[in-house]
Amino acid sequence: MIIIKRLASLLAIAVMLCAVTSRASANTLCVFSLIGAQGELWEQMQDYRIAAASWGTPITLRVFTDERVAAEDFKAGFCDGLMMTGIRARQFVPFSGSVDAIGGLDSYVALQALIELLAHPKLAASLRHGAYETAGILPLGAAYLFINDRTINSVEKMAGHTMAVFDNDRAQSLMAERIGVRPELSDISNFSSKFNNGVVDVIAAPAVAYRPLELYRGVGVKGMVVKMATVQLTLQLVLRHERFSDEFMARSRRYFADQFEQAMEVVRAAEDELLFFYPPPDKDQERYVEMMNDARLFLIDAGVYDTEMMTWMKKVRCKVDPVRAECGNGSPW
Amino acid sequence: MRRTMRWWILVLCSLSVSVYADGPEPLIEQYENALRQQSSAKLEAVLSEKLSVEVTLLMADEDPVTVSLSRDEFLQQQRALWLFSTEHAFDFSRPVVKRVNQESGRQRWEVTLEQQERYALFRSTLKRDNQITLIVEQHDDVQRISAMNVVTREW
Numbered sequence: 075m076i077i078i079k080r081l082a083s084l085l086a087i088a089v090m091l092c093a094v095t096s097r098a099s100a101n102t103l104c105v106f107s108l109i110g111a112q113g114e115l116w117e118q119m120q121d122y123r124i125a126a127a128s129w130g131t132p133i134t135l136r137v138f139t140d141e142r143v144a145a146e147d148f149k150a151g152f153c154d155g156l157m158m159t160g161i162r163a164r165q166f167v168p169f170s171g172s173v174d175a176i177g178g179l180d181s182y183v184a185l186q187a188l189i190e191l192l193a194h195p196k197l198a199a200s201l202r203h204g205a206y207e208t209a210g211i212l213p214l215g216a217a218y219l220f221i222n223d224r225t226i227n228s229v230e231k232m233a234g235h236t237m238a239v240f241d242n243d244r245a246q247s248l249m250a251e252r253i254g255v256r257p258e259l260s261d262i263s264n265f266s267s268k269f270n271n272g273v274v275d276v277i278a279a280p281a282v283a284y285r286p287l288e289l290y291r292g293v294g295v296k297g298m299v300v301k302m303a304t305v306q307l308t309l310q311l312v313l314r315h316e317r318f319s320d321e322f323m324a325r326s327r328r329y330f331a332d333q334f335e336q337a338m339e340v341v342r343a344a345e346d347e348l349l350f351f352y353p354p355p356d357k358d359q360e361r362y363v364e365m366m367n368d369a370r371l372f373l374i375d376a377g378v379y380d381t382e383m384m385t386w387m388k389k390v391r392c393k394v395d396p397v398r399a400e401c402g403n404g405s406p407w
Numbered sequence: 408m409r410r411t412m413r414w415w416i417l418v419l420c421s422l423s424v425s426v427y428a429d430g431p432e433p434l435i436e437q438y439e440n441a442l443r444q445q446s447s448a449k450l451e452a453v454l455s456e457k458l459s460v461e462v463t464l465l466m467a468d469e470d471p472v473t474v475s476l477s478r479d480e481f482l483q484q485q486r487a488l489w490l491f492s493t494e495h496a497f498d499f500s501r502p503v504v505k506r507v508n509q510e511s512g513r514q515r516w517e518v519t520l521e522q523q524e525r526y527a528l529f530r531s532t533l534k535r536d537n538q539i540t541l542i543v544e545q546h547d548d549v550q551r552i553s554a555m556n557v558v559t560r561e562w
């Protein structure tokens with residue numbers, strides 16, 4: 075009887091030790107989500123957690139509603155990985171963080187082609203930078219210009235008006251200066267309220283932000299959303315690569331590449347609800363395209379974007395649309 | 408002689424009726440009903456797959472601005488207006504129909520009409536006066552709106 079009791083105690087201790095060990099070895103992935111532990115992104119990350127467990131890599135998720143705080147915790151080592159915007163990811167992995175380049179890609183077809191390319195083993199080394207490695211990319215949707223007045227219907231007319239620019243994206247400040255818009259430094263937590271309250275006249279945002287952040291209030295009955303992709307925004311999972319195997323990284327990139335269409339369903343549904351969602355005026359279409367191309371080249375020269383990524387993006391643009399003027403100009407980007 | 412004359416008048420009248428018997432008026436009525444009922448499915452049913460839409464926006468003290476929309480873009484905008492407006496009212500003028508082309512198996516009409524719209528949106532009101540020109544094409548007994556040109560004044 076005593077032996078049985080001792081065996082039972084030893085067994086209980088062993089089970090406890092196993093549980094503690096499992097918890098200790100499970101990696102912590104932090105997830106930036108404006109709306110917290112809910113919504114499509116959180117569900118996708120839960121699915122990812124299940125997939126990772128099936129690959130023999132248990133992970134726990136921790137949600138942040140403040141992306142800046144999440145990034146600081148990641149740098150400090152409290153997270154083994156962080157799912158964040160591509161713009162934020164640029165400080166960790168400049169190569170993949172440059173997918174979100176102004177004027178980089180103008181279609182979802184091109185973005186999917188690029189994400190497929192980045193999931194290929196031959197580009198694995200490019201996705202590692204210092205202690206970090208990009209382990210997955212999801213589309214967040216094109217960023218469109220939201221304007222509170224339809225009479226601001228050309229680049230020239232934007233000059234003198236105010237635009238919210240994110241303080242963690244040097245590209246936006248430089249662009250604003252270039253087109254003569256007064257930049258209002260903002261972040262993801264306050265740019266929408268500035269627009270809705272009339273503090274700024276223009277913002278750039280994806281359609282998925284329209285309802286949650288009530289951007290229709292800022293557009294009102296007199297504004298518009300310009301149907302021209304300025305940036306292809308992404309969410310990127312960046313990991314501390316010493317905590318994960320190379321095989322896990324490759325599997326993870328493949329996993330997220332396969333989630334592209336599912337993520338796009340959310341984007342398309344959101345874009346279907348944009349009110350006053352108009353293409354640029356007919357007479358300005360070519361000038362807007364030219365402006366985007368010039369902006370991209372200017373920002374590359376300014377050192378904002380990774381040149382290797384810019385080269386790959388040009389290859390993708392020309393693969394998707396070979397008749398583009400740039401495809402015969404011999405320039406690498 | 409009189410009988411012959413009367414007979415010819417009857418023949419000519421019946422011919423003219425048969426020429427306009429298949430005009431676009433029923434299709435235009437379907438179009439208006441689709442808008443009144445806020446039915447995307449009914450609206451899609453009257454629009455050609457290759458519909459082209461040109462909207463010229465007139466704003467006070469500004470040059471007119473012309474924007475081209477595809478069929479999908481036009482439908483998306485209509486659905487979004489219905490989604491966000493708490494009230495929606497409009498009036499159509501009587502359409503003026505002009506046949507512009509007829510060849511074997513195909514007919515084409517130009518329909519002009521005026522529309523006044525009013526939407527209650529975001530605690531405000533959007534009003535529009537629209538001068539609309541529709542091109543209706545009939546091919547193999549099927550009529551569809553193939554082009555739309557709208558000059559809009561908003562306030």
